[in-house]
Amino acid sequence: MEQAEWFRTFLVEGAAELGILLNETQIDEFVVYYRELLAWNKRINLTAIREAKEIAGKHFLDSIACSRALQPLSANVSLLDVGSGPGFPGLPLKILYPQLDLTLLEPNLKKTAFLRYVIGKLDLKNVIVISKTVQEFSNEVESKFSYVVIRALKLGPILHCILSLLAGQGKLILFRTKPFDREIDINELQVAEEIAYDLPYGYGKRVLTI
DSSP: OOHHHHHHHHHHHHHHHTTOOOOHHHHHHHHHHHHHHHHHHTTSOOOSOOSHHHIIIIIIIHHHHGGGGTOSOOSSOEEEEETOTTTTTHHHHHHHOTTOEEEEEOOOHHHHHHHHHHHHHHTOOSEEEEOSOHHHHHHHOOOOEEEEEESSSOSGGGHHHHHHHEEEEEEEEEEESSOOOTTTSOTTOOOOOEEEEEOGGGOOEEEEEO
16 A cells, blocks of 8 residues: 555544544645655654654654643644654644644754744644744743643653743643652642543553643
8 A cells, every 4th residue: 555545544543543533634734744754754863763654653643642632622722842853742733723823842953944844835824833942942932822742851850941831721731651640750730630542553551641
């Protein structure tokens, strides 16, 4: 099966298993994103995962699962994706929710070049790419976000920066492999909800801590 068609089937069936139904426009955008990611990943190191099927399952479907933490999504919602890398989970969430006001924070210049390319390729609106660390960004802006998402960073050293970027009723969403444990994890955080799920195709268990 041609790669784009394989990914289309993999994506649609995996998203459905997570309870998310994709429309044709979203599917087409995901296919373009996936194809460009694989092409760029051959030239520069965008993701530590190199195998195409693992990228589809562990990055794309895992990012899509985060939509559970955003439902229902009201108007004028802003989301900051800290350490976005090649766009996960921010860009998949933007494809799911075009109305989302998205900021992708990623200090690696090669990765931000890829992000800007894909954003242009997909003609996505209201997306900002910032080539800074979260420490630099939090010191320079007064913006406050409805959601801050962290997927692949250690939270402790940057917690004070993150909290300063949240709006009054804002929520921090953490991608985790196990539930939050107050005795081990950061006790300054008040857990509002945890959403456990299995990644489709046997890619493991995950928890969204809100």
